Amino acid sequence: MSTEASGKGILLKADPIANAFRDEIKAALAERPRPPKLVGILATSAAPSKFYADFTQKQCDALGVEFVLKRTGAAADPSAGEGDGVEEAIIEANEDNSVDGIMVYYPIFGVQQDHYLQQVVSPLKDVEGLHFKFHYNLYHNIRFLDPTSLLSSVPPTSLPPPAVEDQPPAGTVKSILPCTPLAVVKCLEHIGVYNRILPYGDRAYGKTITVINRSEVVGRPLAALLANDGARVLSVDIDSIQEYTKRPVTEAERRFHPRHVVRPSSLSLQECLAISDVVVSAVPSAEYKVKTAWLKDGCVCINVAADKNFEADVREKASVYMPTIGRVTITMLLRNLLRLQQYGEVSKQTS
Amino acid sequence: MSTEASGKGILLKADPIANAFRDEIKAALAERPRPPKLVGILATSAAPSKFYADFTQKQCDALGVEFVLKRTGAAADPSAGEGDGVEEAIIEANEDNSVDGIMVYYPIFGVQQDHYLQQVVSPLKDVEGLHFKFHYNLYHNIRFLDPTSLLSSVPPTSLPPPAVEDQPPAGTVKSILPCTPLAVVKCLEHIGVYNRILPYGDRAYGKTITVINRSEVVGRPLAALLANDGARVLSVDIDSIQEYTKRPVTEAERRFHPRHVVRPSSLSLQECLAISDVVVSAVPSAEYKVKTAWLKDGCVCINVAADKNFEADVREKASVYMPTIGRVTITMLLRNLLRLQQYGEVSKQTS
Numbered sequence: 001m002s003t004e005a006s007g008k009g010i011l012l013k014a015d016p017i018a019n020a021f022r023d024e025i026k027a028a029l030a031e032r033p034r035p036p037k038l039v040g041i042l043a044t045s046a047a048p049s050k051f052y053a054d055f056t057q058k059q060c061d062a063l064g065v066e067f068v069l070k071r072t073g074a075a076a077d078p079s080a081g082e083g084d085g086v087e088e089a090i091i092e093a094n095e096d097n098s099v100d101g102i103m104v105y106y107p108i109f110g111v112q113q114d115h116y117l118q119q120v121v122s123p124l125k126d127v128e129g130l131h132f133k134f135h136y137n138l139y140h141n142i143r144f145l146d147p148t149s150l151l152s153s154v155p156p157t158s159l160p161p162p163a164v165e166d167q168p169p170a171g172t173v174k175s176i177l178p179c180t181p182l183a184v185v186k187c188l189e190h191i192g193v194y195n196r197i198l199p200y201g202d203r204a205y206g207k208t209i210t211v212i213n214r215s216e217v218v219g220r221p222l223a224a225l226l227a228n229d230g231a232r233v234l235s236v237d238i239d240s241i242q243e244y245t246k247r248p249v250t251e252a253e254r255r256f257h258p259r260h261v262v263r264p265s266s267l268s269l270q271e272c273l274a275i276s277d278v279v280v281s282a283v284p285s286a287e288y289k290v291k292t293a294w295l296k297d298g299c300v301c302i303n304v305a306a307d308k309n310f311e312a313d314v315r316e317k318a319s320v321y322m323p324t325i326g327r328v329t330i331t332m333l334l335r336n337l338l339r340l341q342q343y344g345e346v347s348k349q350t351s
Numbered sequence: 352m353s354t355e356a357s358g359k360g361i362l363l364k365a366d367p368i369a370n371a372f373r374d375e376i377k378a379a380l381a382e383r384p385r386p387p388k389l390v391g392i393l394a395t396s397a398a399p400s401k402f403y404a405d406f407t408q409k410q411c412d413a414l415g416v417e418f419v420l421k422r423t424g425a426a427a428d429p430s431a432g433e434g435d436g437v438e439e440a441i442i443e444a445n446e447d448n449s450v451d452g453i454m455v456y457y458p459i460f461g462v463q464q465d466h467y468l469q470q471v472v473s474p475l476k477d478v479e480g481l482h483f484k485f486h487y488n489l490y491h492n493i494r495f496l497d498p499t500s501l502l503s504s505v506p507p508t509s510l511p512p513p514a515v516e517d518q519p520p521a522g523t524v525k526s527i528l529p530c531t532p533l534a535v536v537k538c539l540e541h542i543g544v545y546n547r548i549l550p551y552g553d554r555a556y557g558k559t560i561t562v563i564n565r566s567e568v569v570g571r572p573l574a575a576l577l578a579n580d581g582a583r584v585l586s587v588d589i590d591s592i593q594e595y596t597k598r599p600v601t602e603a604e605r606r607f608h609p610r611h612v613v614r615p616s617s618l619s620l621q622e623c624l625a626i627s628d629v630v631v632s633a634v635p636s637a638e639y640k641v642k643t644a645w646l647k648d649g650c651v652c653i654n655v656a657a658d659k660n661f662e663a664d665v666r667e668k669a670s671v672y673m674p675t676i677g678r679v680t681i682t683m684l685l686r687n688l689l690r691l692q693q694y695g696e697v698s699k700q701t702s
Contacts, residue, residue, distance in 0.1 A: 081593075081615040087490075112567040115466050119483040123504055132470040132483065133504060139438075153474055153484060153504040216463040242432075264432040 009315035011323070017190045018327040021335060022063065028338050029064055036100040036341040037066040038127065038334075039093045043073040043086035048306060049105035050075070056103065059330050065337065083108040087120055094122040101127035101337040106217075115216065123150040124343055127336045129178035130217065137175040138221050141228040141246075141259050143201075144172040147343040166200050173343060176336050181222035183328040184280055184302060185229070191300055191320055193278055194229070205230030210272045212236045212290065213282035218304060222280065227260035234265060234272040241265040241272060270294045278302070281309035292317050360666035362674070368541045369678040372686060373414065379689050380415055387451040387692040388417040389478065389685075390444045394424040394437035399657060400456035401426070407454070410681050416688065434459040438471055445473040452478035452688040457568075466567065474501040475694055478687045480529035481568065488526040489572050492579040492597075492610050494552075495523040498694040517551050524694060527687050532573035534679040535631055535653060536580070542651055542671055544629055545580070556581030561623045563587045563641065564633035569655060573631065578611035585616060585623040592616040592623060621645045629653070632660035643668050 029035060038060060042053045053069055060067035070093070073084035086108060093102045102125045106114050118130040124147075126134065133150055137143070168174050177185075188194055194203040209226050213219035214237035223235040227244035235242045246260040265272075273279060273294040281290050282304035290310050295301070295317040302322045303309050315321050380386060389411060393404050404420055411418035421444070424435035437459060444453045453476045457465050469481040475498075477485065484501055488494070519525050539545050545554040560577050564570035565588035574586040578595035586593045597611040616623075624630060624645040632641050633655035641661050646652070646668040653673045654660050665672050 081613070084613075112462055112466065113565075113571065115463065116483070116486060116567055119470070120487065132467070135467060136471065151504055153502055214464075216467055220464065262432070262435075 009318040010320045011315065012191070012320050014187075014322065014325050014327040017187055017325075018331045020190075021186070021328070021331045025063055025331070025334055025338065032338075032341070035064050035066050036337050037068065037098055038101045038103065038337055039096075039099050040067060040069045041086060041089045041093070041102065041104045042069060042071050042075040043084070043089070043108055044082045044105070045074040045078070046105075046107075053105055055326075056330060056333075059334065063334065065334060087117060090117065090120045094120075094125065099125060100341045101125050103127050103333065111215070123176075125340060126176060127179075127333050127340060129176040129182070129336060134176045134178065135216070135221060138177060138181075138228075139224050139259070143175055144168040145175050146171060147173050150343070174339065176339060177225065177332075178217070178221050179329045179332040179336065180218050180282075180304060180325075181225050182332045183325050184222055184304065185225060186328055186332065187302060187322060187325055188226075188278065188300070193300060198230070201228070202230040207231045207277045208234065208275050209278040209280065210234045210236060210269075210276040211280045211282075212269075212309070213284075213304075214242075215282075218282045222282075224260055234267065234276065235262075236269055236272060241267055241269065280304055283307075283309050290314075360669040361671045362666065363542070363671050365538075365673065365676050365678040368538055368676075369682045371541075372537070372679070372682040376414055376682070376685055376689065383689075383692070386415050386417050387688050388419065388449055389452045389454065389688055390447075390450050391418060391420045392437060392440045392444070392453065392455045393420060393422050393426040394435070394440070394459055395433045395456070396425040396429070397456075397458075404456055406677075407681060407684075410685065414685060416685060438468060441468065441471045445471075445476060450476060451692040452476050454478050454684065462566070474527075476691060477527060478530075478684050478691060480527040480533070480687060485527045485529065486567070486572060489528060489532075489579075490575050490610070494526055495519040496526050497522060498524050501694070525690065527690060528576065528683075529568065529572050530680045530683040530687065531569050531633075531655060531676075532576050533683045534676050535573055535655065536576060537679055537683065538653060538673060538676055539577075539629065539651070544651060549581070552579070553581040558582045558628045559585065559626050560629040560631065561585045561587060561620075561627040562631045562633075563620075563660070564635075564655075565593075566633075569633045573633075575611055585618065585627065586613075587620055587623060592618055592620065631655055634658075634660050641665075 040053050040056055042049060057067050057069065070089050072086055072089045073080050074082045086104065090102060090104065093099050102121050104117060104121065108114055108117065119132055121131060123131040123133045137145065193207055196203065198205055204226055209231045211219055211223045211233055214235050219235065223233045223244045227233045227246050230246065233244040235244055243263045243265045244260050248261055274296055276296055276299060278300045279290060279295065280302045284305055286307040288309055292311045292313050297317055298319040299317065300320045301310055301314055301318040302325065304325060308323065310321065391404050391407055393400060408418050408420065421440050423437055423440045424431050425433045437455065441453060441455065444450045453472050455468060455472065459465055459468065470483055472482060474482040474484045488496065544558055547554065549556055555577055560582045562570050562574045562584055565586050570586065574584045574595045578584045578597050581597065584595040586595055594614045594616045595611050599612055625647055627647055627650060629651045630641060630646065631653045635656055637658040639660055643662045643664050648668055649670040650668065651671045652661055652665050652669040653676065655676060659674065661672065
């Protein structure tokens, strides 16, 4: 951690948070009979995807995870179309028993067709946690699962009681969470926004958190995850603001407890920021900036976008500012890989 | 059919096409021990959704299908949020054994979150054919399936040979196709664009078809469906034009035959229209118009959008113009309902 004369708040890098998990991953790897194998699928000529693929390679090499990058489409042949062959590459990796995890470098075709591809990846190999089944579990606060249930296309008919402990009950494993939202939670735990004195599953109680972006990949799962952990979340999208909370007010809301409920909010963005202990921004635009003047003094600001969504003087108001969390995200991905390798073993035993 | 002095081409209404299928549905219903039950879920205050729900009710009443409309969110209570409770209503209908089919009136939250909801609907009750499993089958030209395979979240590991007959082999049933793309195919069969002299599965061979729109709900499945039936399809989106065909040229493409392949196209929209025997437009905008001047003389034009995507003088060039296919679409939905009712019986027998 470092403080600079230019600002009051701390500029927090992702490295110390990522490193703690790297040590945990290394210890777990040492106990495995073979290193897990991750396949990356690069199907476009986009520079950020190429960069992220190289970054994955380095992280895997450093930890001793086997990484194989498959290039297809414009990534393999400049005369081929962007995304050509990507679905076939995913299916091949699904069917290859030596592969434990699959990650695909998005965006490829645009949100709709990319969403289709995310369902083609077998949930048993989905290190990114983008499969519908994982989103369904997240939205319904289902934290533990029987891994063989991932083979069923039918959602669970009855919801389990809320988790009161961090450890999965016998016969179950932890559900996979999407990497980026999970990385944000891990950062907030490190920073102390999550209060360890409170019971598991409710450690963000008392905190108000604004999440700017409501995509299915980042913003909405993050809002749900934080609300399931007890926070009052203000979810800001381009055309509406909603409140996510698991503390019901009406009788109808009480029916769905302990799942979070979502209500339209009458607050403006400025009013949201004025009361928020944490602001997470994930707007895919270099032009978009959260106004420092609108922030609550002493808040925590986390930039999840590839571009900088906060103004240069953000630390004039923020007590902690994280400009990027990418290294935590990739670490969560590798943690998911280890978990899926275990799922595979459990599934093989029972099938 | 009618010709008017104002235009050369025929203005073709959806009714005669829908009526032929209505008779088929009535005959099938007469043989069922009980009428199938369809649940409609209306969660917004949008007038077109309300209109479509009323339309579904009328069609079901006329045919003897049991229809129950569930209202939630802003459709039930003007003070509630748009879409409130819709996911819970879907889950309730999934779990209700008396329900054979579920249709949800979209749009609700926007394409991404709506796509999530489409996966919440059980594939065994998905009359709209929007579940990932049905899209996967469509994109891979898998026409028949063992209905119990719908219960598995894992895509089939090996692709069956291409279908050479219209009838499913023993132990299998026809896969569900999304209603709107299927309705377009039925219209093209009626008009004679599909050539009955050609073998099943290749009856659109020789035809060039432009499809304007590449959404996951209409344009992309339609392009794939037509290409799987042998057509050369030019798929036009706001920022690119692609060609869908199942006639491979390169060695790489041959690997994926008899699935269609997709290539970037260097043609402009004007060049596409100049060579197209059929133009299907599904652009959700009242401003968007296909230029009559660009059409090939004698082509077939089908408007799938709620707004009119063709100019008023379209029949100066088109030999056949269908301004709307809504009645065929709802008929396909009810046909899917009958099929799903049968799936349910097969699944109950085997589970």
